[in-house]
Amino acid sequence: MSVMSEFSKGIIKENAVFRLMLGLCPILAVTTMAEFGLGMGIATTAVLICSNLVISLMRRIIPTKVRIPSFIIIIATFVTMVDMLLNAYLPALHAQLGIFVPLIVVNCIILGRAEAFASKAPVSHSLADGLGIGLGFTLSLTLLASVRELLAAGSIFKINLLGAAYEPFMVFGSPPGAFLALGLLMALVNMLSKKYKLE
Amino acid sequence: MGEIFAIIFGAIFINNFVLSRFLGICPFMGVSKKVETSLGMGMAVIFVMGMASFVTWLLEYYVLVPNQLEYLRTIVFILVIASLVQFVEIVIRKASPTLYQSLGIFLPLITTNCAVLGMAILNIQLGYNLFEAVVFGVAAAVGFTLALVIMAGIRERLEFVFVPKHFQGVSIAMIIAGILSLAFGGFKGMM
Numbered sequence: 001m002s003v004m005s006e007f008s009k010g011i012i013k014e015n016a017v018f019r020l021m022l023g024l025c026p027i028l029a030v031t032t033m034a035e036f037g038l039g040m041g042i043a044t045t046a047v048l049i050c051s052n053l054v055i056s057l058m059r060r061i062i063p064t065k066v067r068i069p070s071f072i073i074i075i076a077t078f079v080t081m082v083d084m085l086l087n088a089y090l091p092a093l094h095a096q097l098g099i100f101v102p103l104i105v106v107n108c109i110i111l112g113r114a115e116a117f118a119s120k121a122p123v124s125h126s127l128a129d130g131l132g133i134g135l136g137f138t139l140s141l142t143l144l145a146s147v148r149e150l151l152a153a154g155s156i157f158k159i160n161l162l163g164a165a166y167e168p169f170m171v172f173g174s175p176p177g178a179f180l181a182l183g184l185l186m187a188l189v190n191m192l193s194k195k196y197k198l199e
Numbered sequence: 200m201g202e203i204f205a206i207i208f209g210a211i212f213i214n215n216f217v218l219s220r221f222l223g224i225c226p227f228m229g230v231s232k233k234v235e236t237s238l239g240m241g242m243a244v245i246f247v248m249g250m251a252s253f254v255t256w257l258l259e260y261y262v263l264v265p266n267q268l269e270y271l272r273t274i275v276f277i278l279v280i281a282s283l284v285q286f287v288e289i290v291i292r293k294a295s296p297t298l299y300q301s302l303g304i305f306l307p308l309i310t311t312n313c314a315v316l317g318m319a320i321l322n323i324q325l326g327y328n329l330f331e332a333v334v335f336g337v338a339a340a341v342g343f344t345l346a347l348v349i350m351a352g353i354r355e356r357l358e359f360v361f362v363p364k365h366f367q368g369v370s371i372a373m374i375i376a377g378i379l380s381l382a383f384g385g386f387k388g389m390m
Contacts, residue, residue, distance in 0.1 A: 008357035009239055021369050024225055025221050025224045064233050068281075069281060072277055072281060073274065075280075076274040076277050102272070102316070102320055103320075105277050105316065106277070106311050106312070107313075108225055108235075111311060158293040165304060175218065175219045175221070175384070176377045176378070176380040176384060177377070179373050183371065183374035183376075184370075186369060186373060187365045187366045187370040188365075191365040192365075
């Protein structure tokens, strides 16, 4: 496969959330507002690209038997860096994402890409793969967060869209609403992908 | 005593790890198809989280804080949890083959269960002492098991009902989890 198709497959065809059902903890937890979803998506993408790059560069050096602990150390290093950078430059976002920033370490998408892709593929392909999967994840997070923010507060990215007369649908700002909104979105994605034959 | 009870009740019902804090969603969706396997997974998680809360608390306050290495917390905790899981697996395999048969396959999955790392970090953020930390770890795991077993019970019955085509699989499971989460929300009034 070419570099371009490695990049584009992650956005829809192998979308981490809606197709592979990975990374479900952060997508439920941080999607109360569109900007938190976008921030979390970008943070995860940054870690994914860096870890894919380093793991792909070191794929001939890392012995097969200790590959999983090695991947975890590489991923945890980048997560710590992202954690400290967010804390320094975007403290408000860092406080909102809370423990889900250090928990990027155990996001199955990142370890999954390291094991299934970056440890076997050349650097250019791994970078494209990380960028594509990361973009797909960011888009899913932002989509779910926008839907929830719209229903719970009548706005997207804090821009009011539904006017002052809108009665907020409070449940979508709380934990049950996260599950309900994601369940309904998944059904919608299933329907659309059957209709447009993406399988 | 009242505080300990509040921690236990809070971790199991009010801030249930799965349904309210969103930790451990992957195994919650993945291993909740049968009550029996979900119980096995739950027991393994209780075991590992009890031990992990103890070890990570000691590491934080006797190694990381005195040496001002708090920024290494994420790396140290995940490595400790991963090796602890390996260690538990080896010990159980030697000590009790029957227990290994029922828990063994779930143990490797626990390393990437974000509930374990999340619990370790929460213990530090909430400023618990050692006893409270272990109680919180075990109670959180019991809450996880409770949610997992309830979910498995519902999904076993779901096999016999009609589910619209596009909702089949994870989609309907998410909606069930949403309703469960609403039900658990009722406990909020009790504290």
